[in-house]
Amino acid sequence: MNDDTRDLRIRPGGPADAPAVLDMLDAAVAWMNSRGNSEQWGTTPYSQTPGGVARVERYTTENDPWIAELDGAVVGALVLDSGPSPQMPIAPAGEPERYVRLLVSDRRYAGLGVGAALLAHAADETRRAGVDLLRVDCWAGGGGRLVAYYRRNGFTPTERFLSGAWPGQVLARRVA
Secondary structure: OOHHHOOOEEEEOOHHHHHHHHHHHHHHHHHHHHOOOOOOOOOOOHHHOOOHHHHHHHHHHHOEEEEEEEOOEEEEEEEEEOOOOOOOOOOOOOOOEEEEEEEEEOHHHOOOOHHHHHHHHHHHHHHHOOOOEEEEEEEOOHHHHHHHHHHHOOOEEEEEEEEOOEEEEEEEEEOO
16 A cells, blocks of 8 residues: 555445445446547446446445445445356366455546555455455456556466457465
C-alpha cells in the first residue's frame, strides 16, 4: 500500500454493495473502450450485458466479497470463491484453493494500489482459510499487460485457455 492508500479499509461486502460494484464495472468498460480495448469486456456496459446484474448479485450473496473503501468511498471490490467459474474452460486445481473471481477498482483511484491491496487481502484470506493456493484468471490479450500486473503482485502464469475467441491466462500464487 502506498501513502495514498494508507487509510484504505477493506471490509466484507454484501448485497448492498452490488450497485457500487456494477458502477465500477461499467466505468471499467468505458475506460477500456476509451483506450481502444473492446476485446477484453466488449463495448456494452457491464450492467447491460445479459446476466451482468445477476452475476454481481450472486457475487455479493453466494461468494466471498470484499470491498475497499477510501475516505468512506467504495474504490474497489474483490470476490473470492473456492474455484474458477464453471462457465470457464479452466481445469480444477486438484487441491484446495481460493480463486479470485472478480477484481475491479474505481478508475478515479488508478495508480494508488487499490488492486494490489485487495490481492494482498486475498492472499491473507486464503492463508487464514488454511489453504495454500490462490488462483486467478485474466484476459491475456493486449500485449499481456494484465498478466504482467498479476505477475507484479506475486502470481505465476500457469495454463493459457480460450473461451470462445477470448484468450485467457490462469495464474497461481502460493501463500503459505
